[in-house]
Amino acid sequence: xxxxxxxxxxxxxxxxxxxxxxxxxxxxxxxxxxxxxxxxxxxxxxxxxxxxxxxxxxxxxxxxxxxxxxxxxxxxxxxxxxxxxxxxxxxxxxxxxxxxxxxxxxxxxxxxxxxxxxxxxxxxxxxxxxxxxxxxxxxxxxxxxxxxxxxxxxxxxxxxxxxxxxxxxxxxxxxxxxxxxxxxxxxxxxxxxxxxxxxxxxxxxxxxxxxxxxxxxxxxxxxxxxxxxxxxxxxxxxxxxxxxxxxxxxxxxxxxxxxxxxxxxxxxxxxxxxxxxxxxxxxxxxxxxxxxxxxxxxxxxxxxxxxxxxxxxxxxxxxxxxxxxxxxxxxxxxxxxxxxxxxxxxxxxxxxxxxxxxxxxxxxxxxxxxxxxxxxxxxxxxxxxxxxxxxxxxxxxxxxxxxxxxxxxxxxxxxxxxxxxxxxxxxxxxxxxxxxxxxxxxxxxxxxxxxxxxxxxxxxxxxxxxxxxxxxxxxxxxxxxxxxxxxxxxxxxxxxxxxx
Amino acid sequence: xxxxxxxxxxxxxxxxxxxxxxxxxxxxxxxxxxxxxxxxxxxxxxxxxxxxxxxxxxxxxxxxxxxxxxxxxxxxxxxxxxxxxxxxxxxxxxxxxxxxxxxxxxxxxxxxxxxxxxxxxxxxxxxxxxxxxxxxxxxxxxxxxxxxxxxxxxxxxxxxxxxxxxxxxxxxxxxxxxxxxxxxxxxxxxxxxxxxxxxxxxxxxxxxxxxxxxxxxxxxxxxxxxxxxxxxxxxxxxxxxxxxxxxxxxxxxxxxxxxxxxxxxxxxxxxxxxxxxxxxxxxxxxxxxxxxxxxxxxxxxxxxxxxxxxxxxxxxxxxxxxxxxxxxxxxxxxxxxxxxxxxxxxxxxxxxxxxxxxxxxxxxxxxxxxxxxxxxxxxxxxxxxxxxxxxxxxxxxxxxxxxxxxxxxxxxxxxxxxxxxxxxxxxxxxxxxxxxxxxxxxxxxxxxxxxxxxxxxxxxxxxxxxxxxxxxxxx
Numbered sequence: 001x002x003x004x005x006x007x008x009x010x011x012x013x014x015x016x017x018x019x020x021x022x023x024x025x026x027x028x029x030x031x032x033x034x035x036x037x038x039x040x041x042x043x044x045x046x047x048x049x050x051x052x053x054x055x056x057x058x059x060x061x062x063x064x065x066x067x068x069x070x071x072x073x074x075x076x077x078x079x080x081x082x083x084x085x086x087x088x089x090x091x092x093x094x095x096x097x098x099x100x101x102x103x104x105x106x107x108x109x110x111x112x113x114x115x116x117x118x119x120x121x122x123x124x125x126x127x128x129x130x131x132x133x134x135x136x137x138x139x140x141x142x143x144x145x146x147x148x149x150x151x152x153x154x155x156x157x158x159x160x161x162x163x164x165x166x167x168x169x170x171x172x173x174x175x176x177x178x179x180x181x182x183x184x185x186x187x188x189x190x191x192x193x194x195x196x197x198x199x200x201x202x203x204x205x206x207x208x209x210x211x212x213x214x215x216x217x218x219x220x221x222x223x224x225x226x227x228x229x230x231x232x233x234x235x236x237x238x239x240x241x242x243x244x245x246x247x248x249x250x251x252x253x254x255x256x257x258x259x260x261x262x263x264x265x266x267x268x269x270x271x272x273x274x275x276x277x278x279x280x281x282x283x284x285x286x287x288x289x290x291x292x293x294x295x296x297x298x299x300x301x302x303x304x305x306x307x308x309x310x311x312x313x314x315x316x317x318x319x320x321x322x323x324x325x326x327x328x329x330x331x332x333x334x335x336x337x338x339x340x341x342x343x344x345x346x347x348x349x350x351x352x353x354x355x356x357x358x359x360x361x362x363x364x365x366x367x368x369x370x371x372x373x374x375x376x377x378x379x380x381x382x383x384x385x386x387x388x389x390x391x392x393x394x395x396x397x398x399x400x401x402x403x404x405x406x407x408x409x410x411x412x413x414x415x416x417x418x419x420x421x422x423x424x425x426x427x428x429x430x431x432x433x434x435x436x437x438x439x440x441x442x443x444x445x446x447x448x449x450x451x452x453x454x455x456x457x458x459x460x461x462x463x464x465x466x467x468x469x470x471x472x473x474x475x476x477x478x479x480x481x482x483x484x485x486x487x488x489x490x491x492x493x494x495x496x497x498x499x500x
Numbered sequence: 501x502x503x504x505x506x507x508x509x510x511x512x513x514x515x516x517x518x519x520x521x522x523x524x525x526x527x528x529x530x531x532x533x534x535x536x537x538x539x540x541x542x543x544x545x546x547x548x549x550x551x552x553x554x555x556x557x558x559x560x561x562x563x564x565x566x567x568x569x570x571x572x573x574x575x576x577x578x579x580x581x582x583x584x585x586x587x588x589x590x591x592x593x594x595x596x597x598x599x600x601x602x603x604x605x606x607x608x609x610x611x612x613x614x615x616x617x618x619x620x621x622x623x624x625x626x627x628x629x630x631x632x633x634x635x636x637x638x639x640x641x642x643x644x645x646x647x648x649x650x651x652x653x654x655x656x657x658x659x660x661x662x663x664x665x666x667x668x669x670x671x672x673x674x675x676x677x678x679x680x681x682x683x684x685x686x687x688x689x690x691x692x693x694x695x696x697x698x699x700x701x702x703x704x705x706x707x708x709x710x711x712x713x714x715x716x717x718x719x720x721x722x723x724x725x726x727x728x729x730x731x732x733x734x735x736x737x738x739x740x741x742x743x744x745x746x747x748x749x750x751x752x753x754x755x756x757x758x759x760x761x762x763x764x765x766x767x768x769x770x771x772x773x774x775x776x777x778x779x780x781x782x783x784x785x786x787x788x789x790x791x792x793x794x795x796x797x798x799x800x801x802x803x804x805x806x807x808x809x810x811x812x813x814x815x816x817x818x819x820x821x822x823x824x825x826x827x828x829x830x831x832x833x834x835x836x837x838x839x840x841x842x843x844x845x846x847x848x849x850x851x852x853x854x855x856x857x858x859x860x861x862x863x864x865x866x867x868x869x870x871x872x873x874x875x876x877x878x879x880x881x882x883x884x885x886x887x888x889x890x891x892x893x894x895x896x897x898x899x900x901x902x903x904x905x906x907x908x909x910x911x912x913x914x915x916x917x918x919x920x921x922x923x924x925x926x927x928x929x930x931x932x933x934x935x936x937x938x939x940x941x942x943x944x945x946x947x948x949x950x951x952x953x954x955x956x957x958x959x960x961x962x963x964x965x966x967x968x969x970x971x972x973x974x975x
Contacts, residue, residue, distance in 0.1 A: 070961040075961075141885070142880050148919060160923065175909060
């Protein structure tokens with residue numbers, strides 16, 4: 001069995017194991033073991049990938065496999081990875097494993113909870129290994145729909161409203177996306193009446209006429225952009241993230257939003273470079289607004305989850321912004337930012353969930369001095385915050401540095417101004433992060449009940465430690481990851497820069 | 501004449517034999533043994549469905565009045581499979597409602613007659629045969645719809661159905677007479693070859709289209725649908741919404757691709773507008789429904805609006821997509837109706853609000869319902885996703901991007917109301933949820949078949965490729 005197919009088979013087996021489990025303990029053990037194996041697999045994939053590269057394999061995509069699925073439409077089940085997808089798969093592996101750990105205490109319909117969670121993950125893994133737009137779209141929708149039940153059943157607050165809003169907005173986006181995909185497909189035959197294809201590699205070799213690109217590029221970019229919280233389509237994100245249960249917020253902000261960035265890069269920009277060049281400025285304006293608006297939004301929020309959701313809008317806006325700059329350094333930064341933000345936001349949401357379980361409030365006005373009562377969680381929160389505001393030595397710094405340096409390579413006024421505007425978010429981010437850290441963690445203990453709460457237990461500690469190791473690892477040795485990614489960026493960047 | 505040729509009509513012959521067997525059993529059995537008709541009929545019909553797949557020669561009979569092709573046989577097999585599921589699902593209802601003097605055999609006889617009519621209609625090579633088949637398919641249905649004698653709404657629905665059916669056949673006949681007047685023939689082949697595209701013939705087409713549109717409940721000919729679906733017993737509603745509709749879709753697409761090929765430009769625009777209207781109106785009304793049967797009625801109207809996406813442009817690939825879509829629609833809708841039937845027949849509850857908290861008491865039913873609704877909404881990994889995707893792809897291939905876009909928006913809207921039902925079952929709280937229902941073997945079997953169909957048909961690429969191999973050469 002080859003290494004990529006196993007990434008899909010293990011979650012399916014895990015779901016089966018959960019279905020036949022009887023007790024609560026069996027259910028969560030099968031989930032944890034299954035996702036643990038999945039995590040090992042993703043690490044194994046990294047080494048297999050590196051070994052293959054060392055052996056001199058210079059194909060754009062490795063481990064490529066294709067099976068004909070619907071012959072009449074030339075739809076194939078086609079999988080393969082490059083450095084970008086391997087990195088994102090590893091991210092997914094870490095986030096889902098820690099997500100399962102944080103959900104250890106879910107006891108309301110836990111079987112259904114873990115099944116939905118793992119079905120969702122299957123969609124994410126499938127999305128990242130797909131080389132065929134049909135399967136990619138299939139996995140995209142598969143990753144979105146369990147979210148409805150996950151938020152609706154196990155969420156908190158205005159969960160029904162949030163679940164419906166999130167699902168409909170993302171499905172509406174997938175409608176645009178599908179139209180864009182069909183536009184690519186129909187225009188993919190070399191000669192009239194020739195065989196059409198959904199395959200990304202084959203599509204990238206074609207020269208799709210600029211008139212066609214002008215129509216379908218915005219659809220593809222917005223379609224994926226909605227998932228990446230592109231302004232003004234980001235409104236599902238704060239509501240959805242704040243109502244979702246902890247593990248789902250982690251997965252959604254940590255991984256699903258990255259599908260948006262990955263899709264924009266791999267499909268919209270890569271396959272329609274002319275239109276990306278021509279119309280990119282519209283989206284640069286929108287993403288700049290995302291970055292700054294998200295950061296300002298985070299300043300005024302009082303609910304921890306809302307603060308982090310707006311901060312996600314800001315950080316994911318930065319990913320899209322960097323991709324649109326279509327410079328090699330900035331795009332490299334975009335991928336680093338995806339990984340870094342994925343880990344950091346997963347850590348944030350995990351910690352918020354743990355704090356909420358203890359304090360029963362997420363409103364920062366009622367909290368303070370947590371450092372004194374739950375030092376472990378408080379330190380974790382501080383590290384996440386510092387990574388978020390880009391402290392050197394943690395992952396956020398590397399990513400943002402790359403993005404801003406890369407973006408500044410553009411010499412024209414428009415790009416310069418946009419870059420300066422986006423750079424200002426560094427300061428605003430520092431404001432809201434430090435404000436939260438100060439009111440939440442430092443100072444006197446505001447509520448006497450808080451003196452009784454206990455610090456993290458084993459599975460919570462495990463979650464926090466795994467995520468912090470990953471964040472610090474990237475911060476300390478960024479070149480390792482960066483090399484890994486940047487070789488794979490070459491085909492995309494070459495295609496984009498050929499146009500100029 | 502070689503009598504072996506009669507085997508072309510194998511489907512109809514076996515069905516007629518089945519109808520006779522039912523009648524004989526009905527007469528010869530006393531009150532106690534009447535319930536035995538159900539297992540015997542289900543078993544016989546199962547054999548019939550399987551036998552339908554045996555290879556058979558194709559050709560035409562009676563000087564071209566009747567013809568079969570591999571594709572037509574496939575359509576008949578799809579209808580057979582649907583009716584088999586309907587039979588299995590209605591067993592419980594028959595047992596509880598048709599006691600005493602009511603004849604269970606009558607139900608089977610009427611459904612089989614209607615199915616024979618549909619088979620003849622699809623196989624027609626002449627408009628007379630087509631019309632006879634159509635009437636045979638429709639008129640018995642009114643009796644079925646009104647079969648719950650003690651319920652006023654059932655009788656009312658029966659009258660509504662027969663009136664609208666009569667009106668639509670009147671319009672259809674008028675179209676046929678115009679067509680005969682301008683061509684001098686009722687044979688499909690003759691009409692197709694001598695089509696002159698004059699305005700009288702176009703008018704004839706519009707009338708004929710209208711007549712069939714009534715059966716598929718395409719907007720603006722849908723007004724009878726919700727009332728009849730609501731009034732009829734659930735198992736009959738599922739027959740109406742699936743089998744009856746599927747057969748009408750099949751004959752519509754056959755007529756458009758053969759007889760009316762000459763005015764493709766006209767039927768393309770007719771389909772374009774009716775499709776947009778049907779999807780949009782079906783969806784908007786479905787959102788507001790409180791009764792699950794009316795809800796499914798409008799959902800099935802909206803579903804019918806997607807079908808023209810495959811027909812439009814007249815490509816062979818579109819034809820296959822429509823057949824494939826109908827096949828998936830059949831399993832999905834029968835799944836949904838199967839759950840509704842199981843609940844309504846046991847508890848009499850029909851309101852969506854009463855489905856609140858269903859998952860806490862009836863896990864299996866809720867899951868089947870959710871899968872069916874997701875399939876109708878076109879969510880992967882269930883089959884509806886593939887059906888819709890292929891319809892959209894065929895339409896996009898013909899260049900109808902705007903239509904695809906409208907359809908996609910509608911698909912998103914439809915997701916909203918399907919999710920409302922999912923929400924009721926899984927999320928909403930209810931102090932007195934529907935009690936745990938103990939389903940008999942038939943109901944379970946019916947639901948299991950539907951679930952397997954919903955999951956397997958999408959992934960099995962071979963099914964679509966098989967259908968597509970049959971449509972090869974059309975156009």
